Amino acid sequence: MVSRVATTIGVDLGGTKILTAAVVDGEVVATAKRSTPRTGTPADVLDQVAAAIDKLDVEGPDIHGRITRIGIGAPGPARPGGTTVGAAPNLPGWDAPVDVGAALQERFGAVDVLVGNDVNVAALAESRRGAGRDVDDLLAVFVGTGVGGGLVLDGRLRNGVSGVAGEIGHLVVVPGGEPCGCGGRGHVESYAGRAGMERIARRRHEGGEPSALTELAGDGRMKSSIVQAALERGDPLAVDLVADAARVVGLAIASVVLVVDVGTVAVGGGLAERLGLPFLDAITDSCREALPWPSAVPSIVPTRLGDDAGALGAALLFEE
Amino acid sequence: MVSRVATTIGVDLGGTKILTAAVVDGEVVATAKRSTPRTGTPADVLDQVAAAIDKLDVEGPDIHGRITRIGIGAPGPARPGGTTVGAAPNLPGWDAPVDVGAALQERFGAVDVLVGNDVNVAALAESRRGAGRDVDDLLAVFVGTGVGGGLVLDGRLRNGVSGVAGEIGHLVVVPGGEPCGCGGRGHVESYAGRAGMERIARRRHEGGEPSALTELAGDGRMKSSIVQAALERGDPLAVDLVADAARVVGLAIASVVLVVDVGTVAVGGGLAERLGLPFLDAITDSCREALPWPSAVPSIVPTRLGDDAGALGAALLFEE
Numbered sequence: 001m002v003s004r005v006a007t008t009i010g011v012d013l014g015g016t017k018i019l020t021a022a023v024v025d026g027e028v029v030a031t032a033k034r035s036t037p038r039t040g041t042p043a044d045v046l047d048q049v050a051a052a053i054d055k056l057d058v059e060g061p062d063i064h065g066r067i068t069r070i071g072i073g074a075p076g077p078a079r080p081g082g083t084t085v086g087a088a089p090n091l092p093g094w095d096a097p098v099d100v101g102a103a104l105q106e107r108f109g110a111v112d113v114l115v116g117n118d119v120n121v122a123a124l125a126e127s128r129r130g131a132g133r134d135v136d137d138l139l140a141v142f143v144g145t146g147v148g149g150g151l152v153l154d155g156r157l158r159n160g161v162s163g164v165a166g167e168i169g170h171l172v173v174v175p176g177g178e179p180c181g182c183g184g185r186g187h188v189e190s191y192a193g194r195a196g197m198e199r200i201a202r203r204r205h206e207g208g209e210p211s212a213l214t215e216l217a218g219d220g221r222m223k224s225s226i227v228q229a230a231l232e233r234g235d236p237l238a239v240d241l242v243a244d245a246a247r248v249v250g251l252a253i254a255s256v257v258l259v260v261d262v263g264t265v266a267v268g269g270g271l272a273e274r275l276g277l278p279f280l281d282a283i284t285d286s287c288r289e290a291l292p293w294p295s296a297v298p299s300i301v302p303t304r305l306g307d308d309a310g311a312l313g314a315a316l317l318f319e320e
Numbered sequence: 321m322v323s324r325v326a327t328t329i330g331v332d333l334g335g336t337k338i339l340t341a342a343v344v345d346g347e348v349v350a351t352a353k354r355s356t357p358r359t360g361t362p363a364d365v366l367d368q369v370a371a372a373i374d375k376l377d378v379e380g381p382d383i384h385g386r387i388t389r390i391g392i393g394a395p396g397p398a399r400p401g402g403t404t405v406g407a408a409p410n411l412p413g414w415d416a417p418v419d420v421g422a423a424l425q426e427r428f429g430a431v432d433v434l435v436g437n438d439v440n441v442a443a444l445a446e447s448r449r450g451a452g453r454d455v456d457d458l459l460a461v462f463v464g465t466g467v468g469g470g471l472v473l474d475g476r477l478r479n480g481v482s483g484v485a486g487e488i489g490h491l492v493v494v495p496g497g498e499p500c501g502c503g504g505r506g507h508v509e510s511y512a513g514r515a516g517m518e519r520i521a522r523r524r525h526e527g528g529e530p531s532a533l534t535e536l537a538g539d540g541r542m543k544s545s546i547v548q549a550a551l552e553r554g555d556p557l558a559v560d561l562v563a564d565a566a567r568v569v570g571l572a573i574a575s576v577v578l579v580v581d582v583g584t585v586a587v588g589g590g591l592a593e594r595l596g597l598p599f600l601d602a603i604t605d606s607c608r609e610a611l612p613w614p615s616a617v618p619s620i621v622p623t624r625l626g627d628d629a630g631a632l633g634a635a636l637l638f639e640e
Binding site for chain 1: 457471473478479480481482483484485486487488490491492493494495500502503504571574575576577578579580581582583610611612613615616618
């Protein structure tokens with residue numbers, strides 16, 4: 001129960017879970033969670049979004065009537081200021097644009113709705129309330145299953161003309177290198193995402209290289225915790241893959257500096273949080289090596305908001 | 321002779337020449353040129369700047385008394401809004417910061433002075449009056465002796481926290497690759513600048529590879545005109561080097577798109593102007609190949625202002 005009346009809701013609509021937050025004066029006052037349906041239609045997904053909003057434990061008997069604004073961070077293309085989310089491969093049946101605004105107004109009445117890209121809104125939250133709260137410019141990098149990024153310049157989220165600003169997971173770091181999930185080759189995400197690392201580990205395992213990574217994972221997903229455990233055992237393949245991941249993330253950050261010259265970079269996401277400060281230090285070393293000017297090396301720090309970033313950032317879309 | 325009274329002067333202070341422009345209502349109404357001294361002190365350089373301003377053919381007997389503002393684009397570090405140019409290795413004796421503002425006020429009285437980085441101010445001019453005049457965002461790339469870039473976002477020149485924004489010549493495109501003039505390796509400028517191409521051509525020549533490039537250049541500088549002539553003869557090494565140059569510039573532009581997602585890129589500079597549209601087309605092909613989303617491929621067009629860009633952009637600093 002919270003003491004202030006919550007009227008703005010932020011929703012982090014992910015492929016596996018839906019996180020909602022009631023936000024008052026830019027602060028999260030309550031959160032709730034539901035699983036994202038694995039099958040069905042966009043309507044089923046939006047029913048779960050509504051259920052996760054209803055679940056928020058805020059003062060008074062009925063949150064429905066008091067909501068005036070809902071911001072959504074979605075894993076698909078979202079035009080700034082709009083209410084529609086384009087095709088989202090990680091959401092069931094979401095293979096064409098869906099007007100999330102209209103769908104939520106059916107369920108919650110005359111609310112204002114804004115949508116944003118999930119990674120971009122998380123970067124916005126880190127900029128306003130997290131690792132970037134004291135600076136005007138922030139690059140936020142999320143190293144999880146893949147590698148995402150969001151860029152805030154002069155206090156404003158940069159979307160770009162086609163909406164791909166901050167997509168540093170697809171920067172080419174090794175021309176013709178390892179395949180990337182997008183179909184390209186040699187991208188940051190080919191080496192630094194959990195999925196890319198698993199792809200390389202399994203191929204090297206099949207090629208006869210023994211590793212605690214494949215031992216621990218068996219037929220299951222090679223989770224961040226497994227990467228960490230193998231690293232702690234000093235497993236050579238794990239050491240190698242994590243060093244490569246840090247190297248390419250550092251290189252990507254150097255590229256961002258040479259384009260827009262930000263002074264602060266926040267690094268988060270499941271894998272980065274697991275690997276902690278040694279991973280950030282290795283990223284900083286790689287970035288320093290790639291930049292001709294020592295004074296241009298940015299401060300590379302951990303993100304501060306953890307899982308709340310997406311939902312809070314979605315609510316902050318109304319302050320953009 | 322021009323019919324309007326010129327009060328704002330732009331100066332393009334280069335390593336070999338000084339170009340000045342009288343600018344009225346954002347248009348160049350007169351230009352003049354002097355050689356940059358090869359020896360001497362910053363005071364000698366600034367004497368030549370003053371002479372190049374005096375040389376401007378504008379209405380009335382004495383331009384001195386009518387100048388109110390002088391903008392300088394300089395080949396050294398220049399803080400936005402300031403009047404000081406840091407150490408500039410291409411200017412004689414300029415090995416410490418020089419207060420250009422104070423020096424010009426001694427010569428021209430109570431004028432306002434602003435300094436900017438030479439490449440950045442040229443990008444500003446292309447944005448306001450050249451290839452980017454109809455769009456809010458522009459990346460300008462200059463492929464000459466080296467490779468420089470300047471970035472205008474939402475109509476404003478991006479400098480960045482340490483002043484290196486737009487320095488895309490030093491993006492790493494081949495980790496551990498060819499040396500760059502800055503001491504790094506595998507940078508865009510290692511492959512795409514006239515100097516980098518000459519370095520590679522001479523080494524391959526010494527390794528036994530015959531080429532029209534070294535034949536034509538002899539012991540002299542391998543000028544852009546020589547690269548063009550060798551290319552027109554179908555010289556295999558020239559074809560190879562120019563293809564590599566286009567490839568890395570296209571890759572660099574793709575990286576800029578993945579960071580800030582601009583829709584328009586202007587490419588100019590001595591070498592690019594010589595090589596013309598086929599070079600731009602090859603750059604576009606490389607950029608398209610490097611981007612996962614076809615809709616994000618920017619329009620890559622020639623710069624429009626030629627040699628005037630620097631001086632005009634320096635004058636436009638007063639409109640920033």
